[in-house]
Amino acid sequence: MREKVEAQGRDLLVIETGDRVEGNGLYDSSDPKGLYLSEILRHQSIDVMTSGNHELYKQNTSESECLVTVHDFKDNYLASNIDIIDPETQELVPLAERYKTFTTKIQGIRIVAFGFLFDFTGNYNNTVVQRVEDTIQEEWFQNAIREKEVDLFLVAGHVPAHSPEYKAIFKAIRSIRPDIPIQFFGGHEHIRDYAIYDEKAVSLASGRFMETIGFMSIDGLSTKNRPTAGRNPVFKRRYIDNNLHSFYHHTSSDKDTFHTEKGINVSRLIAESRTTLELDKIYGCVPRDLWMSRRPYPHDASVYTWLEQDVLVDLLSDESRMDRPAVAVVNTGAIRFDVFKGSFTQDTVWTISPFTNQFRFVKDVPYGKVQLIMDVLNKQTKVVRRDDDAHGGDVDALAPPAQVNHRRWLDSEMDGTQQILSEALAEQSDSGEVIPGYTTTDDAGDDGDDTIHSSIPYYRVPNCIQALISANESIPETADLVYNEFIEPYLTLAAKFAGLDVDFGKEGESYMAGVTMTDLILRWVKENWPCDDSMHI
Numbered sequence: 329m330r331e332k333v334e335a336q337g338r339d340l341l342v343i344e345t346g347d348r349v350e351g352n353g354l355y356d357s358s359d360p361k362g363l364y365l366s367e368i369l370r371h372q373s374i375d376v377m378t379s380g381n382h383e384l385y386k387q388n389t390s391e392s393e394c395l396v397t398v399h400d401f402k403d404n405y406l407a408s409n410i411d412i413i414d415p416e417t418q419e420l421v422p423l424a425e426r427y428k429t430f431t432t433k434i435q436g437i438r439i440v441a442f443g444f445l446f447d448f449t450g451n452y453n454n455t456v457v458q459r460v461e462d463t464i465q466e467e468w469f470q471n472a473i474r475e476k477e478v479d480l481f482l483v484a485g486h487v488p489a490h491s492p493e494y495k496a497i498f499k500a501i502r503s504i505r506p507d508i509p510i511q512f513f514g515g516h517e518h519i520r521d522y523a524i525y526d527e528k529a530v531s532l533a534s535g536r537f538m539e540t541i542g543f544m545s546i547d548g549l550s551t552k553n554r555p556t557a558g559r560n561p562v563f564k565r566r567y568i569d570n571n572l573h574s575f576y577h578h579t580s581s582d583k584d585t586f587h588t589e590k591g592i593n594v595s596r597l598i599a600e601s602r603t604t605l606e607l608d609k610i611y612g613c614v615p616r617d618l619w620m621s622r623r624p625y626p627h628d629a630s631v632y633t634w635l636e637q638d639v640l641v642d643l644l645s646d647e648s649r650m651d652r653p654a655v656a657v658v659n660t661g662a663i664r665f666d667v668f669k670g671s672f673t674q675d676t677v678w679t680i681s682p683f684t685n686q687f688r689f690v691k692d693v694p695y696g697k698v699q700l701i702m703d704v705l706n707k708q709t710k711v712v713r714r715d716d717d718a719h720g721g722d723v724d725a726l727a728p729p730a731q732v733n734h735r736r737w738l739d740s741e742m743d744g745t746q747q748i749l750s751e752a753l754a755e756q757s758d759s760g761e762v763i764p765g766y767t768t769t770d771d772a773g774d775d776g777d778d779t780i781h782s783s784i785p786y787y788r789v790p791n792c793i794q795a796l797i798s799a800n801e802s803i804p805e806t807a808d809l810v811y812n813e814f815i816e817p818y819l820t821l822a823a824k825f826a827g828l829d830v831d832f833g834k835e836g837e838s839y840m841a842g843v844t845m846t847d848l849i850l851r852w853v854k855e856n857w858p859c860d861d862s863m864h865i
């Protein structure tokens with residue numbers, strides 16, 4: 329693409345907006361995590377790169393970001409509002425440069441670029457995420473937006489396209505620079521989205537899990553050599569399905585001409601890494617598809633129903649608690665992908681359940697109170713004021729990220745069924761049949777999707793599910809309340825609402841020490857879904 333575009337006298341920039349880690353065997357399967365992924369990433373030519381929240385959940389992840397990824401992309405990695413305790417010096421320092429100025433190779437466009445993370449509060453305490461609204465008051469930012477020689481402000485970030493954070497940045501720049509175009513690139517909400525702030529400022533978000541290459545073209549920017557005398561640039565956006573058919577089409581090539589030597593080498597590196605990590609190793613065969621949101625909950629085909637009725641009930645048990653009844657509470661956001669019928673591999677494990685949280689419990693909690701806590705977690709929208717801080721206190725954050733966005737659509741009385749997520753590999757079938765996938769409507773209309781798809785049903789799921797683990801069928805008076813540690817701060821606050829005075833952080837104890845939900849899922853699959861010859865795919 330770069331070659332093609334440059335031959336036309338234009339520039340191409342590649343922007344990466346974070347969440348490169350967690351949720352894929354190439355990252356999660358190695359020890360230390362990310363070993364093979366960093367090597368692959370290193371070969372990519374990325375012009376502006378930012379951190380997502382996933383890079384900051386754990387100390388080791390952000391430290392490796394600092395020591396490896398920032399190092400590898402030091403001219404292009406931007407961290408406008410993230411500091412880290414440097415693992416080598418123990419000093420609090422910016423994770424990367426706050427901003428950069430550069431001029432594009434072909435057209436000489438002078439750009440001032442920033443890299444932001446949304447107002448994230450769930451980071452481990454070796455990093456500090458400064459609120460965007462505070463960051464833009466800082467002297468360095470105020471100086472940067474007053475930069476004289478600028479044709480375009482480029483704000484990349486792991487921040488939703490429609491968000492208070494981006495609105496604040498837009499207002500801050502516009503108040504000083506009424507005429508300079510601003511291109512935002514966003515993320516985090518797991519949706520394709522496009523926001524029009526004014527005639528010269530727009531924002532593009534490219535969905536989740538690298539299913540989408542968001543493509544933005546800006547035509548007619550006024551530059552030093554080609555001033556456009558006050559005319560507005562023309563912005564166009566396209567959501568490209570991430571597959572070879574799309575790439576052939578947009579590079580005007582085919583299977584024989586598309587591949588470059590570098591591309592072939594990186595593909596080989598990926599294949600070798602997958603082999604070393606045994607990502608195709610089969611642990612079992614899944615008899616039927618299990619969906620996150622394509623079927624209602626509860627449902628035979630819901631991954632959450634399977635989790636609560638089978639995996640947790642069969643396997644969650646701590647030796648020291650013997651036969652005492654337990655109620656397990658798990659957030660639905662902990663599951664990251666559908667489980668497809670067919671081979672269940674080493675890669676599948678990490679794709680559906682990448683988090684390393686362990687289980688904890690509080691003993692002898694009245695069963696009725698557990699039900700009240702569940703009501704609070706699933707029916708309230710917020711359990712705390714923002715300054716109370718429990719990952720922002722927004723219980724929606726316990727559910728799969730795309731659902732939070734879905735709520736916004738419903739709240740704004742737009743048709744919530746318009747923005748549908750593709751769970752399938754989206755490509756045109758050979759017979760020309762329209763395949764289910766993304767059908768996006770955004771601020772510019774419904775013509776952004778590069779491939780036309782039929783829509784996919786979407787059902788809301790609760791923020792948390794529960795499983796009663798008990799030797800007999802009856803409802804116990806009290807039970808161990810077992811939970812994955814990610815939800816601990818939310819539980820403490822929900823308990824207050826439910827009239828239960830328990831500080832889970834202080835009173836919670838380890839349950840099945842060292843075991844994660846990922847381990848339970850894998851064990852359950854191995855024990856219950858062996859492959860027979862007819863089931864291999």
Ligand SMILES: O=c1ccn([C@@H]2O[C@H](COP(=O)(O)O)[C@@H](O)[C@H]2O)c(=O)[nH]1
Pocket residue numbers: 347381382385516517518659660661662663683684685724725726727728729814
């Ligand atoms: O340990 C964890 C970390 C995250 N989650 C869930 O993921 C989302 C955030 O996902 P994004 O991809 O960054 O949008 C969070 O809100 C939780 O629902 C988790 O369950 N456990």
